[in-house]
Amino acid sequence: MTERTEVLQPEPAVALARLLGVDLPDLETDGLPLLWHWVYLLDRPRQADLGPDGHPVRGGIPAPPAPGRRRMAAGGRVTRTAPLVVGRAATRCTEIVSTTDKTGRSGPLTFVVVRHTLSQDGVVKVVEEQDIVYREAAAAPAAAPVATPVPLEADERAFPVDPTVLFRFSALTYNAHRIHYDRDYARDVEGYPGLVVHGPLQALVMAEAVRGTGAPAAAIDYRVVAPLFDHQGLVVRSPGIGSSRSVSVRDHSGRVTATAQVEMPTGERKAR
Numbered sequence: 001m002t003e004r005t006e007v008l009q010p011e012p013a014v015a016l017a018r019l020l021g022v023d024l025p026d027l028e029t030d031g032l033p034l035l036w037h038w039v040y041l042l043d044r045p046r047q048a049d050l051g052p053d054g055h056p057v058r059g060g061i062p063a064p065p066a067p068g069r070r071r072m073a074a075g076g077r078v079t080r081t082a083p084l085v086v087g088r089a090a091t092r093c094t095e096i097v098s099t100t101d102k103t104g105r106s107g108p109l110t111f112v113v114v115r116h117t118l119s120q121d122g123v124v125k126v127v128e129e130q131d132i133v134y135r136e137a138a139a140a141p142a143a144a145p146v147a148t149p150v151p152l153e154a155d156e157r158a159f160p161v162d163p164t165v166l167f168r169f170s171a172l173t174y175n176a177h178r179i180h181y182d183r184d185y186a187r188d189v190e191g192y193p194g195l196v197v198h199g200p201l202q203a204l205v206m207a208e209a210v211r212g213t214g215a216p217a218a219a220i221d222y223r224v225v226a227p228l229f230d231h232q233g234l235v236v237r238s239p240g241i242g243s244s245r246s247v248s249v250r251d252h253s254g255r256v257t258a259t260a261q262v263e264m265p266t267g268e269r270k271a272r
Contacts, residue, residue: 001095002061004041008032008086012039012172019168020208031083034207034217034262037118037126038200040084041092042174053190054176061094062132065101065110069134070190071177073199074111075223076130084118084125093117097129107136137190147253152235158252159205161197161234169201194229202228202258206247209238210262215245222260238262 010027016039017024025033032040043060051057055071057064064071084090097113111133118126152158167181178185179196186192203222210217228234232251239245249258 003093005089005091006041007089008040010086015172022208027086031085033211034080035204037084039172044174050176054178062096062112065134068137070137072133074131074133077221078128079219080126082125088120090118090120110134149252150254155239156235156237159234159236161230163195166195169198194231197228199224202249205236206260209236209247210245213240215264217262218265219263220260224258226257228257
């Protein structure tokens with residue numbers, strides 16, 4: 001287990017709001033919205049501890065199970081039980097919950113569940129379980145054929161995922177994984193047809209789609225179901241009613257790449 005404590009300053013939240021194109025919430029009263037803790041209490045490994053892909057190869061949680069294994073974000077679950085208030089110290093405790101080895105079509109797979117518990121003044125405010133998959137180095141999916149764009153529905157909106165957005169999100173989250181900002185590496189080494197859109201960025205866009213309807217989200221269970229590349233665009237769909245809302249991300253052609261179930265606080269459920 002590792003533990004990190006720092007005073008939550010407003011600047012990371014300001015930067016995230018400007019990246020997402022949303023108004024800054026009242027950080028001292030309402031606290032950080034769901035998933036905004038991802039720009040705080042970050043691991044900052046030494047440059048010498050990074051592998052060729054940009055991920056730490058030692059000293060982090062989790063560490064790769066073997067040399068050359070590639071890491072992918074598969075999804076996670078986050079519950080916000082109380083607001084993390086900016087201007088006060090917060091503590092994040094990180095531990096490995098489980099490690100499971102399996103064999104898939106691409107070879108050996110290692111599934112790791114990492115739990116982060118964030119607290120202030122001794123009170124737990126956020127609990128997160130992150131699902132990570134390590135796989136053998138293998139050819140990435142081939143570029144999909146050019147597809148006809150699908151028009152936006154009434155409950156959908158497009159979110160830009162150009163290289164600038166992906167680079168800024170990597171910087172905000174201290175994520176050095178090169179598939180998100182180094183096109184040459186993504187294409188020539190990992191075989192991707194474009195820059196990979198972060199799974200956490202897709203989750204944030206889904207959570208914000210619900211918050212944008214005026215409903216404060218209390219929990220999210222999200223899955224990354226297919227890779228999304230920058231040239232394919234990002235469209236988020238969020239029905240605007242109900243205490244438990246199914247949200248999804250698709251590319252411009254209609255192919256779904258991420259899904260989530262977002263839960264409202266108890267008071268929100270009673271009010272509807």
